[in-house]
Amino acid sequence: MxxxxxxxxxxxxxxxxxxxxxxxxxxxxxxxxxxxxxxxxxxxxxxxxxxxxxxxxxxxxxxxxxxxxxxxxxxxxxxxxxxxxxxxxxxxxxxxxxxxxxxxxxxxxxxxxxxxxxxxxxxxxxxxxxxxxxxxxxxxxxxxxxxxxxxxxxxxxxxxxxxxxxxxxxxxxxxxxxxxxxxxxxxxxxxxxxxxxxxxxxxxxxxxxxxxxxxxxxxxxxxxxxxxxxxxxxxxxGTRAFLRLKARYLVRGPLAGGRPAVLWGAGPTGRRLASELAGNGALLEAFVDIDPRKIGRRVRDLPVLPPESVPALAADGAVILAAVASRGARRLI
CATH class of the missing domain: 3.90.550.10 (Spore Coat Polysaccharide Biosynthesis Protein SpsA; Chain A)
Incomplete structure (x- = not known):
């Protein structure tokens, strides 16, 4: 039965x-x-x-x-x-x-x-x-x-x-x-x-x-x-609602205690997530991007650094957040 x-x-x-x-x-x-x-x-x-x-x-x-x-x-x-x-x-x-x-x-x-x-x-x-x-x-x-x-x-x-x-x-x-x-x-x-x-x-x-x-x-x-x-x-x-929710819990979780965030991706997704994180009181340190046209510039008053900077940033305690919309890009990161 x-x-x-x-x-x-x-x-x-x-x-x-x-x-x-x-x-x-x-x-x-x-x-x-x-x-x-x-x-x-x-x-x-x-x-x-x-x-x-x-x-x-x-x-x-x-x-x-x-x-x-x-x-x-x-x-x-x-x-x-x-x-x-x-x-x-x-x-x-x-x-x-x-x-x-x-x-x-x-x-x-x-x-x-x-x-x-x-x-x-x-x-x-x-x-x-x-x-x-x-x-x-x-x-x-x-x-x-x-x-x-x-x-x-x-x-x-x-x-x-x-x-x-x-x-x-x-x-x-x-x-x-x-x-x-x-x-x-x-x-x-x-x-x-x-x-x-x-x-x-x-x-x-x-x-x-x-x-x-x-x-x-x-x-x-x-x-x-x-x-x-x-x-x-x-x-x-929608996309904005998901980013708002993620920012809320990132600040309460991986970014708790004031750990700085580095956003890998200085495009629209990265900039939107940065805005939501800042609105929740997160400490933002930098963006990382592979686009040579962006590297060396400032986005939201934060420096855009090359990927080679990531090991040192992570060693200093930063949390690296992938914020890219391109298919396959997150896995590549």
């Missing part, structure tokens, strides 16, 4: 609580909700609940959710009106009964073994508070080369140390597809509203607190790419 059918096979699903709570915010997702529902109904871990938060949908999603709840007692629907994604996530998180919470979006599709494999990873690594998986974006015909490269980079980060090392590049794990311990996230304050991507901010906060991350090296979540995704339409997921 598949693990999770009937009585819970997991230590978290004891008493009246299920093994896992699936947190599902919904905003005008009627076109895709049926596929998401079907994928959750196929989960090999049947000992789960679904906490769906209808964030003021006007496209018929509310009716679909209500019909789902009538057909499946594991489904609970919260209807707070239009409150926004972060508030919807926090309302849903507070309503979850299980210790393990699994995130999915209404336009995504889960592999039948998504919950099973991630719960097994928790069992194999009891110190982990966050467990994610590899993802595959679809439909492939809509993906540009940049998105394909991002998927490859994201799926290449499996071990805790790899995700921690790369956390300032982009979000090192996807939000949909990730499971976490409810008490850990609640203890850290839940999701925070701000001018930044709420998931990446949460991961940075957890890494800062020393929380352990893990990832199942299998594609168990299929994330739909379309023009209406918040990542495409909301400025909180």
């Amino acid at each position: 598949p693990m999770g059918l009937g009585t819970s096979a997991y230590p978290w699903g004891m008493g009246d609580s299920p093994a896992v709570s699936i947190l599902l915010p919904v905003r005008d997702a009627g076109a895709w909700l049926g596929q998401c529902r079907a994928s959750l109904e196929r989960q090999r871990v049947a000992d789960h609940e679904i906490v769906a938060v209808n964030d003021g949908s006007t496209d018929g999603s509310a009716e679909l959710l209500d019909a789902w709840a009538r057909a499946d007692r594991r489904v609970r629907v919260l209807s707070p009106g239009r409150v926004g994604l972060v508030a919807a996530l926090n309302l849903g998180l507070a309503a979850c009964q299980a210790e393990i919470v699994a995130r999915i979006d209404a336009d995504d599709v889960a592999h039948p073994r998504w919950l099973e494999r991630c719960l097994e990873r928790f069992g194999a690594d009891p110190a982990a508070a966050v467990v994610s998986c590899r993802v595959r974006f679809f439909p492939r015909s809509r993906l540009g080369r940049g998105f394909v490269l991002y998927e490859r980079w994201l799926n290449g980060l499996v071990e805790h140390g790899e995700m921690e090392r790369e956390r300032f590049v982009e979000s090192p794990l996807p939000h949909p597809g990730t499971l976490y311990r409810r008490h850990t996230v609640l203890h850290m304050g839940g999701y925070r509203e701000g001018e930044w991507p709420e998931d990446h901010e949460l991961w940075l906060r957890l890494f800062e607190a020393g929380v352990r991350f893990a990832k199942v090296p299998e594609p168990l979540l299929f994330q739909r790419e379309h023009g209406a995704r918040l990542t495409r339409t909301d400025p909180r997921y």
